[in-house]
Amino acid sequence: VREDAFSALTSVARALAPERRLLGLLRRYLRGEEARLRDLTRFYDKVLSLHEDSTAPVVNPLLAFTLIKRLQSDWKNVVHSLEASENIRALKDGYEKVEQDLPAFEDLEGAARALMRLQDVYMLNVKGLARGVFQRVTGSAVTDLYSPRRLFSLTADDCFQVGKVAYDMGDYYHAIPWLEEAASLFRGSYGEWKTEDEASLEDALDHLAFAYFQAGNISCALSLSREFLLYSPDNKRMARNVLKYERLLAESPHQAAAEAVIQRPNVPHLQTRDTYEELCQTLGSQPIHYQIPSLYCSYETNSSPYLLLQPIRKEVIHLRPFVVLYHNFVSDSEAQKIRELAEPWLQRSVVASGERQLQVEYRISKSAWLKDTVDPILGTLDHRIAALTGLDVQSPHAEYLQVVNYGIGGHYEPHFDHATSPSSPLYRMKSGNRVATFMIYLSSVEAGGATAFIYANFSMPVVKNAALFWWNLHRNGEGDDDTLHAGCPVLVGDKWVANKWIHEYGQEFRRPCSSRPED
Numbered sequence: 001v002r003e004d005a006f007s008a009l010t011s012v013a014r015a016l017a018p019e020r021r022l023l024g025l026l027r028r029y030l031r032g033e034e035a036r037l038r039d040l041t042r043f044y045d046k047v048l049s050l051h052e053d054s055t056a057p058v059v060n061p062l063l064a065f066t067l068i069k070r071l072q073s074d075w076k077n078v079v080h081s082l083e084a085s086e087n088i089r090a091l092k093d094g095y096e097k098v099e100q101d102l103p104a105f106e107d108l109e110g111a112a113r114a115l116m117r118l119q120d121v122y123m124l125n126v127k128g129l130a131r132g133v134f135q136r137v138t139g140s141a142v143t144d145l146y147s148p149r150r151l152f153s154l155t156a157d158d159c160f161q162v163g164k165v166a167y168d169m170g171d172y173y174h175a176i177p178w179l180e181e182a183a184s185l186f187r188g189s190y191g192e193w194k195t196e197d198e199a200s201l202e203d204a205l206d207h208l209a210f211a212y213f214q215a216g217n218i219s220c221a222l223s224l225s226r227e228f229l230l231y232s233p234d235n236k237r238m239a240r241n242v243l244k245y246e247r248l249l250a251e252s253p254h255q256a257a258a259e260a261v262i263q264r265p266n267v268p269h270l271q272t273r274d275t276y277e278e279l280c281q282t283l284g285s286q287p288i289h290y291q292i293p294s295l296y297c298s299y300e301t302n303s304s305p306y307l308l309l310q311p312i313r314k315e316v317i318h319l320r321p322f323v324v325l326y327h328n329f330v331s332d333s334e335a336q337k338i339r340e341l342a343e344p345w346l347q348r349s350v351v352a353s354g355e356r357q358l359q360v361e362y363r364i365s366k367s368a369w370l371k372d373t374v375d376p377i378l379g380t381l382d383h384r385i386a387a388l389t390g391l392d393v394q395s396p397h398a399e400y401l402q403v404v405n406y407g408i409g410g411h412y413e414p415h416f417d418h419a420t421s422p423s424s425p426l427y428r429m430k431s432g433n434r435v436a437t438f439m440i441y442l443s444s445v446e447a448g449g450a451t452a453f454i455y456a457n458f459s460m461p462v463v464k465n466a467a468l469f470w471w472n473l474h475r476n477g478e479g480d481d482d483t484l485h486a487g488c489p490v491l492v493g494d495k496w497v498a499n500k501w502i503h504e505y506g507q508e509f510r511r512p513c514s515s516r517p518e519d
């Protein structure tokens with residue numbers, strides 16, 4: 001199976017290599033063509049100067065001879081030169097060799113959907129995104145979620161392609177603002193043809209008109225179709241559309257005023273979704289400690305000799321469910337080492353669905369499982385986790401370390417880490433459910449990517465090298481619904497985390513059970 005290029009940032013970065021090869025090819029092509037045109041210009045200038053010379057050009061037998069020779073031979077060689085086609089052939093051959101390493105259309109779709117996801121979750125406006133700014137717009141309030149050091153803006157064709165992905169899915173909610181932006185940028189540069197562009201102003205108007213029609217906005221569909229006809233007056237289909245829209249508006253004139261509100265697709269209105277998005281938009285929010293005295297900071301020693309020598313700062317983040325953050329759980333070099341060990345093994349992340357494992361839109365990342373035998377560092381981490389939590393993390397009482405790298409707008413929508421159905425593949429280890437999660441942040445991010453606890457109503461910003469720990473199960477073994485959590489879409493950055501999932505069996509004396517459901 002082909003590896004996708006959008007679901008992990010390491011894969012995106014890998015796409016830089018083929019583009020560098022293409023740049024090399026194009027540079028060679030340009031050099032060749034420049035040399036060819038320079039030589040043609042030389043020939044042109046030479047012949048032109050002979051014609052401009054006031055002395056009669058044919059009295060000199062040498063000149064007379066070269067005139068005859070030029071017309072008999074030189075011009076033919078110029079006109080039939082193979083150089084241009086050889087240059088383009090070399091470019092095309094080189095491209096064909098690189099082609100298998102290029103992202104596929106599914107990657108373009110994935111990347112476009114990522115932009116729309118960021119637009120939704122962070123309430124970014126498309127006009128701003130196209131200009132390269134990451135601004136949250138709510139009513140009249142504008143907040144910069146991220147300020148890039150250098151503005152990078154999108155072209156008309158870039159916006160068209162995003163809109164087209166939405167359009168082809170019948171998602172007019174997203175198609176309209178992106179196609180609007182495309183049309184507006186195409187209008188601004190009308191007549192400037194760009195070789196790399198797939199679309200034109202006419203294409204944008206055509207799609208936008210139909211999107212508005214589908215969304216129930218006939219008057220917009222009509223005016224865009226009329227604008228289209230200004231550029232392509234002979235288009236029969238568009239002329240018919242104009243007549244149809246005019247008739248529809250005449251039949252029900254109230255349509256003209258109706259600003260149909262289009263619903264965001266695929267998301268039935270959910271309270272959890274609203275909370276999730278609000279928690280993501282804060283880019284990480286926590287209760288303020290001095291206001292809640294039971295939340296405290298301390299150095300965890302857990303009476304372990306290891307931790308006495310190297311104490312780790314523990315911050316209690318939340319009590320029910322119990323969530324703690326261990327600062328500097330790993331060092332920069334350990335985090336880097338783990339990322340490097342995982343990199344070659346990364347594969348599209350899956351989720352459990354009944355008994356099966358599926359790739360889904362609500363979890364966009366790649367992940368790898370690292371066995372303890374892969375490198376001694378994994379045993380070191382296990383010891384550290386065991387010392388901190390007091391739990392048995394030896395196989396089969398815990399899973400291998402799962403290293404995750406998020407992709408463009410990568411995320412993991414609200415979910416439980418523990419199994420909620422007895423048929424879950426989680427139980428294949430025969431060591432019970434996932435009693436606790438120990439999650440290490442192996443990178444920082446520029447913006448976004450917080451870990452949001454929906455019902456507990458807080459979000460944890462990515463704190464590089466820190467580890468987040470929480471219990472997924474009550475002491476009676478039942479799942480704690482309050483642990484519903486999510487990885488917010490990464491707005492800017494390369495987010496890596498590692499999960500150590502600890503199972504029920506083996507912890508009987510380490511976390512005594514209780515029949516009180518609230519424990």
Ligand SMILES: O=C(O)CCC(=O)C(=O)O
Binds near residue numbers: 451
């Ligand atoms: O990346 C995050 O912040 C959360 C990840 C997560 O919940 C998971 O991998 O199960």
Ligand SMILES: [Fe+2]
Binds near residue numbers: 417
């Ligand atoms: Fe999770």
